[in-house]
Amino acid sequence: MPDLSPTGAAGVGALDYEALLHEAGFARVAGADEAGRGAYAGPLVAAAVILPADRAALDGLRDSKALSAPRREAWAARIRDGARAWAVVRVEADECDRLGIQEADLQGLRRALLRLEVTPDFVLTDGFPVPGLPCPALALWKGDQVAACVSAASILAKVERDAIMLACDDVYPGYGFARHKGYGTASHQRALRELGPCPLHRRSFDPVAAAMRP
Numbered sequence: 281m282p283d284l285s286p287t288g289a290a291g292v293g294a295l296d297y298e299a300l301l302h303e304a305g306f307a308r309v310a311g312a313d314e315a316g317r318g319a320y321a322g323p324l325v326a327a328a329v330i331l332p333a334d335r336a337a338l339d340g341l342r343d344s345k346a347l348s349a350p351r352r353e354a355w356a357a358r359i360r361d362g363a364r365a366w367a368v369v370r371v372e373a374d375e376c377d378r379l380g381i382q383e384a385d386l387q388g389l390r391r392a393l394l395r396l397e398v399t400p401d402f403v404l405t406d407g408f409p410v411p412g413l414p415c416p417a418l419a420l421w422k423g424d425q426v427a428a429c430v431s432a433a434s435i436l437a438k439v440e441r442d443a444i445m446l447a448c449d450d451v452y453p454g455y456g457f458a459r460h461k462g463y464g465t466a467s468h469q470r471a472l473r474e475l476g477p478c479p480l481h482r483r484s485f486d487p488v489a490a491a492m493r494p
Contacts (some may be wrong), residue, residue: 297420297427301402302333308364310400311429312389312410315344315437317381320472320488321455321462321480322445324381327387330364330398331429338362343430344424344438356439359432365398366432368440376458377484387411392433406430415470452478 298309314326319423331338338359344352360366369391389410393403402416423430439450449458455471455478462468462480464470464487472481472491481488 297404298331298333298335298429306402306416307333307434308398308401309404309429310365310393310396310402311423311427311431311433312393313406313424313430313434313437314385314388315434315441316352316462317385318464319462320464320468320482320485321373321478322441322448322456323372324368324376324384324388325368325437325441325444326385326392327366327368327433328389328396329359329366329429329432329436330394330396330400331432332362332364335428336427338432341428341435344431344434347435349442352435352439352442355432355435361435363432365396366436367392367395367397368436369395370444371439373480373482376482380484381482404430406434408444448480453482 285430297455301309308330308332310328312328314324316322322393331417341355347355369388371384371388379387390412393413394399400415403413404423404427405419407419407421409417409419420427420430424434425431445457445461454475458466460468469487472487477483477488477491482487483492
């Protein structure tokens, strides 16, 4: 097993984790990440990506939060075209309520990884480990900034979720989903107080529960 610490002997730089794993014999390295964990409304969206060993066509991948919306969408198209395998899944708001957000997050990431058409040899995740995978895995602090496959998954998850919330703005007008994508902005909280929750809202989140009280 290579030293994967940021200050290890291998001299890991940004987005070099896959290279070390490839050198150690893991040919198919998958990254997984999610979008929407902290949102008051809408699904949690998880994505998994296996990039090719030669990432020349995808050089310059960055965390989705560091990109403008148009650049994320352009990157998402490049990832879908150039990835060895990719998958995106959604965990709806009512399931997030039923499972609890941490378990919903874990299940979303696991489902995305298991849905990949190519079985990974190794998995990298952002922040915390995902149990129940059929291969070795490692959770990375700020994984979307230090592993290209995790960054790619972050981009796919964010682009998919933003598109969902844009569409939901037409179905449930008045909440501002096109602007804040379901997160707890001041305008969203004000709309919650005035309109009450809609079917997209996560009832287990305190601000939503508070808006339901008489």
